[in-house]
Amino acid sequence: MTSLTLFTPAGALAKAENLKRAARRLGQLGFDVTVDADALARHQRFAGDDATRLAALHRVADAAPSVALATRGGYGMTRLLDQIDWDRVARSIEHGTRWVGYSDLTALQNGLIARKKGLSMWAGPLACDDFGRSEADGGVDEVTRDCFLEAMSGALEAVGFRAPTAEFDGLEVRGRLWGGNLTVLCSLLGTPHWPKVKGGVLFLEDINEHPYRVERMLLQLQQAGVIDAQAAVLLGDFSGAAKSPLDRGYGIKDAVGALRSRTRTPVLTGLPFGHIRTKVCLPVGATVEMFVQGREAILGWQSDARLAHHHAHDHDHAHH
Incomplete structure (x- = not known):
């Protein structure tokens, strides 16, 4: 067991x-x-x-x-x-x-x-x-x-998701998967706890942060050179914030658009991850490959089962 x-x-x-x-x-x-x-x-x-x-x-x-x-x-x-x-x-x-x-x-x-x-x-x-x-x-x-x-x-070695559009059709990237909650990640910037990942796949999510705050943090990462150094950025769920009468149509799509207009790094949305009921599991720190065909994106990695022969001391009893 x-x-x-x-x-x-x-x-x-x-x-x-x-x-x-x-x-x-x-x-x-x-x-x-x-x-x-x-x-x-x-x-x-x-x-x-x-x-x-x-x-x-x-x-x-x-x-x-x-x-x-x-x-x-x-x-x-x-x-x-x-x-x-x-x-x-x-x-x-x-x-x-x-x-x-x-x-x-x-x-x-x-x-x-x-x-x-x-x-x-x-x-x-x-x-x-x-x-x-x-x-x-x-x-x-x-x-x-x-x-x-x-x-x-x-056994898990891939998760799939659907992007809202097919603009990244044909995209293929490979790199170290890292990231997580946007606010927490930004708080690590400039500290010894910050991962200096280049050419990685950065995934981000947050909750109860107004779109302008999300945009400000995304632009902080971009202006610090972090976003531009990645192979791709994957955005999960950013819900929960109350709308402001000052928004006048401004929302999370505009925040994402502001980031996209400032970087050549592909920024994909639709990753099923964050403070939501339905979420996938992602190997943070592992090397992943992503392929996009039309609107369908597949994020894959080498499963533990295939890596097991490298770990003589692996005491996982899950394979009954």
Whole structure:
């Protein structure tokens, strides 16, 4: 059975019942679930003080379960970045641990990329958001669940999505996949935790940020030379912001247009990722290839199953 540990590295959980529900459902999906001792800890808005959350992160790394799934995002990873023992985290990955999450976990994922070549984590669901949702609120999304199961078994090697237009028909790119939440990523710029990726595939998403704020962050990355240095940019979901009477028709499409007019890097929209119910899993830090045919884009990578013979110590028990 595949071991899975639930831990809370950032914001505090509002309700214990969502965690219990997530643990039960993940158990029903075939995982041997462990809940970290401090998963429900609270200090102000955080899941315990910084020392508590750092200890939890290192505890999970040392245990090296098959899957290390964050319960939620929120805010808090940034406080830990200077203190994380990245070698311990790297060792867990080398032993087969798949770290999974998104939103605030962007800081952890890109901090790793900044330091360790050839290692990757998974941008994917969060336990309470995606597996702890009550049936009254819609329950578990089937696509999200199935993509997660395939990724955690080591078999997932591609995801597909449809762009709104065929303007990038024939595009082929190859590079290191990185990125995540736009606000969190921008907060790393100029720090030791910033991944200096050239020729990569940068994916971005955000929630509750007005389109002008999204545009400002995108242009910050472009003016810093980041966007122009990539092979491609993939934009996920950017919903949740209230419209302003000052917008007068201005929206996220205009923000994207402002970026496109300033860079030669292909900027594709429609990636099914972000603070939405249906989300794919993406190997952050892995080398990916993308092919676009008409409006259909395929993002592919070498699956763990094909890489397994390189990892004599891989202790993933998912292939029963």
